Amino acid sequence: MDVNKTHATAPVGSHGSKQEHRRDPEGHKQEDDSVAGAESTPVRPEAFAIDGLLAEDMDPKVRLALENLAGQIEPLRAEVELARGRETHFRELSEKHSFLPLSGRREFLRELAHILSHMEGLNAPALVVLHLVNGDDIRRRLGRSALDGALVHVAEIIESSLHPIDVAGNLGGNDFCLVFLAGDMELARNRVQGLVDTITSQPFLSQSGAIPLHVATGVAILEGQMTPQDALKFADLDLLRSFVAAQPPEEAGS
Incomplete structure (x- = not known):
């Protein structure tokens, strides 16, 4: 061996590194092919x-x-x-009522029950029952469509008088009802009287002419222990007491 002859010395492991480097492209190719194959494999609909x-x-x-x-x-x-x-x-x-712009009986009673069960802190709500006294007379003299028109007229007046937290509905037939915050009976009656005055001052304009409307009202101050049926009973008793006074003169004298 000629010790004076210069030989190139490769770093330790350099040969292995080159082999590994040569394998890398092939390895990447196999990996890419496997990924591409996975992405291109369709999912069969039956493979649930x-x-x-x-x-x-x-x-x-x-x-x-x-x-x-x-x-x-x-x-x-x-x-x-x-x-x-x-x-x-x-x-x-x-x-909903079938043709009036107010809640039907079932929805109103549901709202009334909700109010009665959440009265704590409220300012004495009042329940009002309003009856169209000459509704049946309108029905007998002018027919069903005239009565329906009169009921819609009353419902629209009630609806226009409501405050945002008030509740109103129709109990069926000629009976309307509403709940509002009153404070006491005197304040409740004052507001109800204002509603009555508005209704009586705006007759229903039918094909037969202007028809004056006569209404009677009953008021009950709600209390927490009441049921909806109790509240309606007390308001209806108050209505009966005022019924005669609200009748048209010709009916009151008959």
């Missing part, structure tokens, strides 16, 4: 899982039965949604 078991691994008869069951479920789901929609529609119809 039940309790971790793919449908493609199931017995064909079991899979067919499940597919048939799934086909039967969709129409049932549509029928359930339709039934829910009809239920909501009929519930809204039961809460």
